[in-house]
Amino acid sequence: MGEELDFGFRTVVKFFEIDGQPVGFTTTHMNIWLIMIVLTILAIVVRIKLSSFTEVPTTRFQNIIETLVESLQGMVTGAMGEENKGFAPFYSSMLVFILVSNLMGLIGFRPPTADIATTFALSLTTFIMIQGYAIATNGFVNYLKGFFDPMPVLFPVNLLGELATPISLSFRLFGNLIGGTVIMALVYAALPAYLQVGIPAILHLYFDVFSGVLQSFIFVMLSMTFVSLSLE
Amino acid sequence: MDQITGRDLILACSAIGAGLAMIAGLGPGIGQGYAAGKATEAVGRQPEARGDIVSTMLVGQAVSETTGIYSFLIALILLFVKPLV
Numbered sequence: 088m089g090e091e092l093d094f095g096f097r098t099v100v101k102f103f104e105i106d107g108q109p110v111g112f113t114t115t116h117m118n119i120w121l122i123m124i125v126l127t128i129l130a131i132v133v134r135i136k137l138s139s140f141t142e143v144p145t146t147r148f149q150n151i152i153e154t155l156v157e158s159l160q161g162m163v164t165g166a167m168g169e170e171n172k173g174f175a176p177f178y179s180s181m182l183v184f185i186l187v188s189n190l191m192g193l194i195g196f197r198p199p200t201a202d203i204a205t206t207f208a209l210s211l212t213t214f215i216m217i218q219g220y221a222i223a224t225n226g227f228v229n230y231l232k233g234f235f236d237p238m239p240v241l242f243p244v245n246l247l248g249e250l251a252t253p254i255s256l257s258f259r260l261f262g263n264l265i266g267g268t269v270i271m272a273l274v275y276a277a278l279p280a281y282l283q284v285g286i287p288a289i290l291h292l293y294f295d296v297f298s299g300v301l302q303s304f305i306f307v308m309l310s311m312t313f314v315s316l317s318l319e
Numbered sequence: 320m321d322q323i324t325g326r327d328l329i330l331a332c333s334a335i336g337a338g339l340a341m342i343a344g345l346g347p348g349i350g351q352g353y354a355a356g357k358a359t360e361a362v363g364r365q366p367e368a369r370g371d372i373v374s375t376m377l378v379g380q381a382v383s384e385t386t387g388i389y390s391f392l393i394a395l396i397l398l399f400v401k402p403l404v
Contacts, residue, residue, distance in 0.1 A: 095399075255385050258385070258388055258389065258392060259381060259384065259385055259388055261392075262388035262389075262391055262392055263388065265392075265395065266388075266391055269395065301377060301381075302381075304377070305377060305378060305381040308374070308378050309378065309381070309382070312378070
């Protein structure tokens with residue numbers, strides 16, 4: 088066991104080694120760049136077609152884009168309030184990025200979110216935003232005082248609570264995705280070749296489509312909740 | 320039969336430990352089921368608030384799932400990263 092199981096990321100181009108571990112351009116980087124290229128091309132296409140958009144949508148393409156943008160904006164304003172709708176572009180693109188990377192397992196790529204580096208980087212943006220907006224709204228002195236609330240003895244607990252946010256956020260997404268990837272790899276290793284056509288499709292439906300959509304929604308939803316809490 | 324080396328013993332114990340770690344899956348199961356049951360009650364009482372209830376339930380379930388995810392990660396690390404060998 089172990090050799091035929093294939094769920095870890097692989098190094099495509101190796102730069103150097105640290106303690107025998109290769110460091111370089113991995114499949115995660117490759118898939119992220121692929122997603123970035125696809126989404127950028129989509130955005131450019133929409134931007135070019137924007138000039139031909141009419142006030143009342145006539146083409147199917149405009150209908151799809153308007154529904155997408157409206158529902159994403161509705162999600163952000165619903166979670167953060169009408170006054171914070173400036174966050175809508177940021178969280179919409181975050182949601183679309185995580186969604187596409189979670190669904191990548193369907194077409195045979197390894198999801199980049201099944202790598203702790205990706206999810207931790209994403210949750211680190213949330214962490215920095217939480218702390219930054221908390222300082223900006225309360226002032227630096229009040230921000231520091233918040234750590235000694237309600238009793239100075241509780242300072243370590245408050246500090247740990249702040250530091251646990253990005254860790255739990257990133258591990259939730261990573262754990263769900265790696266769980267799906269590992270179980271799919273185990274099923275593919277266990278099934279003989281002639282059974283690999285139909286049966287894994289049901290598991291793909293749950294682990295990739297259902298769990299992937301749900302987890303991307305939850306990651307963005309929790310990020311928005313944390314950031315809007317620090318805005319108050 | 321070959322002698323059992325120290326490495327084999329550690330690997331076997333790691334497998335047992337991974338199985339034990341997954342017992343933590345009980346907690347999120349009960350918690351998520353409880354949340355889903357309560358959400359069903361709420362939808363039955365107030366069917367027009369269905370969308371809000373469902374999204375709140377999903378976010379709450381995701382938070383309560385965290386402990387299960389941690390235990391799953393520990394099991395994965397014990398099985399595949401093999402930190403004790």
